Amino acid sequence: METLRERKKRRTREALLRAALELFTTQGYEQTTIDEIVEAVDVSQRTFFRYFAGKEDVAFTVQEMTEAAFVAAVRARPPHEAPMKALRQAFLEGWDAICETVESVVPVELHLRMYRTIESTPALLAAHLRRSAATEETLARVLAEREGVDVDTDPRPRLAVAVFGGVIRVTERHWCTNEDFGPESIRMLTATYLDQVGSALTGNWRATRGR
């Protein structure tokens, strides 16, 4: 049960979020001022900063949700599963649920546009990578606990998530630059990339050139 006050708050917050993303994606992040955002929603600038920590924060509100959902999915994997397999399955099986979570706040289409904007705006890309690093740290601890190893003395948890994170980032870039962004193609692409890590590390590539 939601009180009137809470409803108003949520409306204001979501209005600010939508207006900000719309402006960011159409006219660019740096070209958009806070004043423009609050003008579109008709609140004071001060109010904006009561809902969001800063201009950057609002840009990552949706990402925040997806990352949390993914970490939860990893936590929910059966404990006997091998680490890399747990990461892989959590992503492949949880992808649909993540997309639905996004849709409940903003249209996925807007989210995709925002993703492209992040990728092409240096300041936002930097923030995105830092956030990813933080998520990887969390995941490393989850894996370490699952396997019963010490994350500070055994490098394998961090190495594993670093590799996985690398694959995800490569996928993300592919997602942003290409046309086909259906949930199914993402899943397939990620699975393919994960399979290729082994061959990327060993041997020479000339034997199977032009794949």
Place this chain on the structure above:
Amino acid sequence: METLRERKKRRTREALLRAALELFTTQGYEQTTIDEIVEAVDVSQRTFFRYFAGKEDVAFTVQEMTEAAFVAAVRARPPHEAPMKALRQAFLEGWDAICETVESVVPVELHLRMYRTIESTPALLAAHLRRSAATEETLARVLAEREGVDVDTDPRPRLAVAVFGGVIRVTERHWCTNEDFGPESIRMLTATYLDQVGSALTGNWRATRGR
């Protein structure tokens, strides 16, 4: 042959760099204002912005040099070497030269302190990761060219550098938090981590727990 004008410019630039790093590392990045930096060197604020693109830029001046040196080292590897081996050898063999390059501008000790500051300052860590991502992109293209594959259709170049970058980042963190930061210990640590990537990806870790 350096003219008087050029000498003065270089002195001003290096003075600003040293003063900035010193202030950043002692009282913190965010706590340091541009005014304090220029006051220490006795130039106007406007002059600072003629030498450095911004407050962030000056913090990464030394890193910029080391990254360029590493990319050059990779380019210099014999072309028959396998990709991961080329990255590995370029790092292990080029590490000493990189340290010397640093020393020619600022004391390595100051550089290490700056590294720690970067790692513990969110805004700087973000910028660092973005810069690393850019370097990785360059390396991926270098590897792709060496192997004669297309970097846009074959994911292996990007996957390989992503894995390598992950190892480097884990090493960096270890470097920052621990005491022993001699050139030799870094080399050994990196080599060890690279060797463990394989076992981090496959099997379960419980068999060799507590390593």
Place this chain on the structure above:
DNA sequence: AGGCTAGTGACAGCCACTGACAGTTGACAA
């Protein structure tokens, strides 16, 4: 010696962000 130009300082201004304080509105009890 004198003109040219790179480099500099002083100043005004934009934008993100914050603290302080006062006004307004919803929640809840009397």
Place this chain on the structure above:
DNA sequence: TTGTCAACTGTCAGTGGCTGTCACTAGCCT
């Protein structure tokens, strides 16, 4: 229903990073 409290919001003033402008100085060149 009304009064009170707490939550929420707006206004204002101010800080710090950063940029454009313009006049001035100092090194370079003939």
